[in-house]
Amino acid sequence: MKPDSLIYVAGHRGLVGSALVRRLRAGGFGNLLLRDRQELDLTRQAAVEDLFAGARPEYVFLAAAKVGGILANDTHPGEFLRDNLAIQTNVIDAARRHGTAKLLFLGSSCIYPKLAPQPLREDYLLTGALEPTNEWYAIAKIAGLKMCQAYRRQYGFNAISLMPTNLYGPGDNFSLENSHVLPALLRKFHEAKETSAPEVVVWGTGTPRREFLHVDDLADACLLLMQRYQDEVPINVGCGRDQTIAELAETIRGIVGFTGSVRFDPSRPDGTPRKLLDTTRLSALGWAPGIRLESGIRSTYAWFLQHGP
């Protein structure tokens, strides 16, 4: 990538897309092609075709997707499958046909088999049954990274896929209905503190183990991989450490300053028991995350206080 290369960040207003824009600008890449959903609905093939035929971006970061937590996946399975399949098919295909030099597609750690050995290595993909609560999203994402592989083999298209772990950071979705666990907990503890509630109820048993990466670290890894990674095999992006949901809740409770108690609700689903990525391949490229979990949560809470949910 050169400083004046035309770079399309699809989904630039989302958690990942906005971090990519920050990182690209900070790295001196200022020729960015950005369209929000009102300007361009990526599920509409003809509209995506028009954008690529007209602008012909040289590099594409595909960070647009329909994303959500367990509840959202469970209640809108059709939308998760349809929208994600449509977005990625339209963008990858148009990029290939209109001369894009390289495309980076974002998979996710939640598309590994539910009971795969831990830490999760890239070659565990498609070796077992998926976690049922997000299988619709997972099937779509697996199709996306397979499309990148297939287009590389058939057309020589330079597309790579990343498998990021759970992300968090400024611009996250803090909705109580369809957010991920970390922003949902930040908001719950914050509101409990504001209303002097006696307790906070946390979904599930608190025992599942999860890994979290600050989205600015992910954006940094994306830039490195766009420049240096050329393999058809998806590559994990994580920090290599995990903790239980109970430990995470305790960290957030402390940062927010909530003094009540925490109760776990085992009638709610836990999801996959453990999800930790093996980051050996990424580490071999010389990359390591720079933001520790506690300081990342502190700055994310400061962002939340400034911007609200």
Ligand SMILES: NC(=O)c1ccc[n+]([C@@H]2O[C@H](COP(=O)([O-])OP(=O)(O)OC[C@H]3O[C@@H](n4cnc5c(N)ncnc54)[C@H](OP(=O)(O)O)[C@@H]3O)[C@@H](O)[C@H]2O)c1
């Ligand atoms: N968040 C995580 O923990 C995590 C972990 C691993 C992988 N990932 C992957 O990272 C990628 C980005 O996730 P994110 O967390 O940044 O999600 P996000 O905050 O929900 O952002 C998604 C973006 O996609 C846009 N979008 C959705 N549907 C669209 C459509 N039909 N047309 C145009 N734009 C559309 C959204 O636009 P609006 O703002 O207008 O809705 C939003 O800007 C996804 O592929 C996800 O699978 C995320």
